[in-house]
Amino acid sequence: AQTVTQSQPEMSVQEAETVTLSCTYDTSENNYYLFWYKQPPSRQMILVIRQEAYKQQNATENRFSVNFQKAAKSFSLKISDSQLGDTAMYFCAFCSGGSNYKLTFGKGTLLTVNP
Amino acid sequence: NAGVMQNPRHLVRRRGQEARLRCSPMKGHSHVYWYRQLPEEGLKFMVYLQKENIIDESGMPKERFSAEFPKEGPSILRIQQVVRGDSAAYFCASSPKTGFYNEQFFGPGTRLTVL
Numbered sequence: 460a461q462t463v464t465q466s467q468p469e470m471s472v473q474e475a476e477t478v479t480l481s482c483t484y485d486t487s488e489n490n491y492y493l494f495w496y497k498q499p500p501s502r503q504m505i506l507v508i509r510q511e512a513y514k515q516q517n518a519t520e521n522r523f524s525v526n527f528q529k530a531a532k533s534f535s536l537k538i539s540d541s542q543l544g545d546t547a548m549y550f551c552a553f554c555s556g557g558s559n560y561k562l563t564f565g566k567g568t569l570l571t572v573n574p
Numbered sequence: 575n576a577g578v579m580q581n582p583r584h585l586v587r588r589r590g591q592e593a594r595l596r597c598s599p600m601k602g603h604s605h606v607y608w609y610r611q612l613p614e615e616g617l618k619f620m621v622y623l624q625k626e627n628i629i630d631e632s633g634m635p636k637e638r639f640s641a642e643f644p645k646e647g648p649s650i651l652r653i654q655q656v657v658r659g660d661s662a663a664y665f666c667a668s669s670p671k672t673g674f675y676n677e678q679f680f681g682p683g684t685r686l687t688v689l
Contacts, residue, residue, distance in 0.1 A: 463616070501682065502663065502682060502683050502685075503680065503681075503682050503683075504617070504665060504667075504680035505680075506677055506678075550616050550617070552616075558630070560605075560607065560622055560630075560669075560678070561619045561622070561630065561632075561633075562607075562609070562617070562619060562678065563619070564616030564617045564618070565616050566614065566615055566616050567616055
C-alpha cells in the first residue's frame with residue numbers, strides 16, 4: 460500500500476518570504492501522480508499543483524512550485540512571496556496510475572503566514 | 575457553475591442514530607468520490623461512484639456504511655447506528671470523468687459529531 464508522510468506538522472513564515480513544505484511517499488509503482496492540496500479555515504480542499512511521475516520537469520503554478528525527486532520519493536512544495544491568504548493546512552497526496560482516482564493523503568502541514 | 579454542494583454542513587447525532595450526508599456534484603460531473611477526515615488526519619478514500627453504480631468501495635467500513643448515487647438526485651452517504659468513532663469530516667468530490675487529468679473538485683464537507 461502507498462503511504463504519504465509529511466514530517467512537519469506546523470510551519471510558519473513571514474509575509475513575502477519563501478517557505479518549503481516537505482513530503483515523502485512510498486510506492487513500488489513507476490506510474491503515479493502527486494498533488495498538493497490546500498485546506499484553508501473554510502475547510503474547502505483546493506488543488507494547488509500536480510505532478511506526473513514520468514515528467515522530469517518540476518511543475519510550477521505562479522508562486523507555487525515543486526521539487527520532485529523520484530529516486531528519493533520526495534515531493535516538496537515551495538511557496539514564494541508568501542501571502543497572508545496562504546495560511547492553511549497543506550496536504551500532499553498520491554494517486555496510483557493504476558486506480559487513477561484514489562487519492563492517498565498525508566496528515567498535513569499547518570502553514571501560518573505572519574504579517 | 576456552482577461548485578460541489580454538501581449538506582448539511584454540520585450534523586449532530588446521538589449514538590445509535592442514522593446519519594445521512596448528501597452531495598450534489600458539479601454540473602456535468604458524473605463521478606463522485608467520498609473521503610473521510612478524522613481529527614488531525616489526512617483525508618482517506620471511502621468510495622467511488624458513478625450514476626447508479628458503485629465502482630470502488632474498498633475504503634468503506636464493511637458494516638453500517640453505505641453509499642449511493644441514483645440516476646436523479648444527490649449522492650448519499652448513509653451511516654447507520656453511529657458511534658463516537660464516526661465523528662469526522664466527510665468530504666465529497668466530483669469529476670467529469672475519472673483519471674489523473676480530471677481534477678476532483680471537493681465540496682466544503684459535512685462535519686459529523688456523534689454524542
